[in-house]
Amino acid sequence: MNKTLLALALLGAYAGTAQAQSSVQIYGNVDAGVIKRTDQATAIGKRANNTLGFKGSEELGNGLKAIFQLEIRYEPDSGTIEQGAGGIQRPLFQGQSRVGLTGGFGTLRLGRGLTAFQESSIAFEPFHGIPSPSGFQTDLTVAGYTSDPLGLPGNSTNRFSNAVFYNSPEYMGWQLNTTIGTKEANNGAAVIGRGTALLPQYPANSGSETNPYSIAVTWKRGIFGAMVAHERNAVESEVSSVAGYVMATPEMKLMLSYQKQDQSHTKLINQDTKAWVLGANYTMGMSKFLAGYGQKQVDGLEKVKQFSVGYEYSLSKRTYIYADISNKKGAPAIAPSTNTSINFYSLGVNHSF
């Protein structure tokens, strides 16, 4: 929830000025807890992303609005900007930095943010897209795919920089969501791919040969929702996904997704990955139960299996405590070096503002 200066406008505070429609919202959340992985020391860490954001809009007339959103991401356990692999700091506005117009034609934005596929897929994942190893979003829900392989070191794996974002209006429950990136280079590290360390397929600071893009068509009708999506990144890995959910009862949401990644542009073996995730959410008063099971199969490698259960208890509109238990077997992502079974536990608090 946001505390917003918009309220000033409601109060007529700007009535005497030209800015009656102004607003800047400061919003965000802090999520911190105790986490434990089988092979690591007990740690303080996050379960969901931590954000501090600034957003606003301006009425332009005729139903048209200018909109912007700038979202800082950070690590509350160490006070740093959000860190990627190896502790490398991500961009300040890792969450998003976009500006654009919204109106009857839909929403058109420029900048950096989640791709159409990555954003749309969250509705079909049982842990509402959290990056915690308890969730499925960053690995199984996308079949191990990464959206930004040529980005800065430490960069996000599910965003496009230098992109145009378009979301159509909803029509009969249908919506078209697209993201198209430029071929710009971004000071990224080399990607060896089908090359060698000396002659990588994509040398450091490479641009893409083709425009990265992401398309997600979503559909909602009554208790049903569905998505068909396709995305290609800057090294021409492609991911496709179909997904659906049903509100079996008003308290019970069941969801299923299937996805496939094709990395034949940069790999000689292990080119194809298939994955599926089955999930359920059940709400009972202040409690919410989360459960998911999924498998990921990279051709030629051992199958990955993940099972997770979670519990959230709302202390208020903006604060909940949570506890998760998860197990992952045969997995590069959570246990890169060995084919072991890894357990993951988390217990913490999430506060929105």
Add this chain to the structure above:
Amino acid sequence: MNKTLLALALLGAYAGTAQAQSSVQIYGNVDAGVIKRTDQATAIGKRANNTLGFKGSEELGNGLKAIFQLEIRYEPDSGTIEQGAGGIQRPLFQGQSRVGLTGGFGTLRLGRGLTAFQESSIAFEPFHGIPSPSGFQTDLTVAGYTSDPLGLPGNSTNRFSNAVFYNSPEYMGWQLNTTIGTKEANNGAAVIGRGTALLPQYPANSGSETNPYSIAVTWKRGIFGAMVAHERNAVESEVSSVAGYVMATPEMKLMLSYQKQDQSHTKLINQDTKAWVLGANYTMGMSKFLAGYGQKQVDGLEKVKQFSVGYEYSLSKRTYIYADISNKKGAPAIAPSTNTSINFYSLGVNHSF
């Protein structure tokens, strides 16, 4: 335009407290568009600087006020803090970080910000000081000069860190603006200058031998404005400038500047640079037309010539769209390696908040 908590004071929200005069303003802008340079891929980028700022003031009585301003700069296309050459991130508060007092004696501030010359010169540049290659501010308007050669890698070229800023009150249209920096070292890279790579004239983390300073005297009367300015940086390069404008009609502003840089302290050849810029702005309803032409001559090198036209259309008080076309010939700044003719195009949106 700013959305400000000042409104709270207007509302009497603090009437019961000791902070009746308090205010923090959150302000900024997002500028993003499609840009194309002759020799580069189409990109998403900025035309104007992107800011997210915090500022405020406190009444001290007798017309005296304490003031502060902290201004984040960022790149909306990638979500990072503003980047200098080579993608190196600049300071978080690249825009400025200053605190001080203002009153009948003028304004006195400490910290980091645009130098007196750099700030005053904007009024005489036809693209209102934007860093886009379409504009003249960062190259021809300052004759290729840089204000902070010993600053951190990636640092700004038109600011002083560790400085005292004084702006006099206006008297008969005259105003004195001065900036004086310390001799402090700032972990900057070496400047070879008249030395060698092994024995650079300014080794890494050098301080200045003399205090950098900047002086700009400005004058405004009716439809006329003028400036005389002089600045010396930490490696004792000096720049001098005279400039003027006239509001030929209420809609039409014509402007002209002439500037000269002397780099004899660090160079054996190519010591002197002369440049001039002629510009015009024409406002018609929601439309604004920008045009400029200028030349820069480094002694012993080929002359640089730049021609730019721009168009801005206001969708509202806080949002405009823009389109620029620019050509630059024989230029180190926009085409460092070759003496070619470079075209530059941009098309985008600028939203203030």
Add this chain to the structure above:
Amino acid sequence: MNKTLLALALLGAYAGTAQAQSSVQIYGNVDAGVIKRTDQATAIGKRANNTLGFKGSEELGNGLKAIFQLEIRYEPDSGTIEQGAGGIQRPLFQGQSRVGLTGGFGTLRLGRGLTAFQESSIAFEPFHGIPSPSGFQTDLTVAGYTSDPLGLPGNSTNRFSNAVFYNSPEYMGWQLNTTIGTKEANNGAAVIGRGTALLPQYPANSGSETNPYSIAVTWKRGIFGAMVAHERNAVESEVSSVAGYVMATPEMKLMLSYQKQDQSHTKLINQDTKAWVLGANYTMGMSKFLAGYGQKQVDGLEKVKQFSVGYEYSLSKRTYIYADISNKKGAPAIAPSTNTSINFYSLGVNHSF
């Protein structure tokens, strides 16, 4: 003092929504002045820490509140994030990043912040804990101890990352304050300790073998205050402190602390450090006088002696100007390379918002 959106709630601005108890406060301060050290050029710098923070709370019922606080630290003279040794940037939220609950049971928080000892000791230090060489907080008040030796390069010396913070309610003037850190590694540099450069006692990115912790018991009654504290860091250096103050008159606060550090876990010689600080604050109208004297003795090394006087003049509730003079003799901290006598002067302004 903070300008806060809480005022909106007071105004009933959110009355129609579910967020009647919401609040985000933006707060901070800017402190900049001219500083001079015997052996360095005159510089623009800070005396107190510079902060830009965001904090808030939410009523959960039954006297329970969810709270968070995110505090940016920065250098106003250069506009960067706060810098540690060698100009290395510290975490964005160097001040603190914490979330938790507060209520009848006390306050329980997770994240990063000042340890219980470091926070409690400020009340017994005559320069209210400023990091300036004029103050005693960062060296003599803690007997040269550092709280986070395995943290990221440039990291703070008085905070725990990855920690649980608990403050009890006050009972008969007594309060228990504790901080417990995890054994997590944080990408820190190696600590040679009793090892060698090739085989350091703590290699790069080491975790701790034992949980770092900090305990401070404080007591307040009428004009008296006291503290007993003990802390152990990630390389098992330990610090103990006893301190007290008395309000000799309503205007005059006298304070004394004694502390001892034991570094026998990582050192073969110079293991023990003892220090004491005697201080006084005197308030007279808008003026405040600060004075302190202290000694630090590392066994086997020359004794360090520091004497400081300071003056603060309040221009208003939120703005004061200050002047300090300080001398330190035989000191590693302020003069690492030689056993000289170093003078330090500062003159500047501090503005809170």
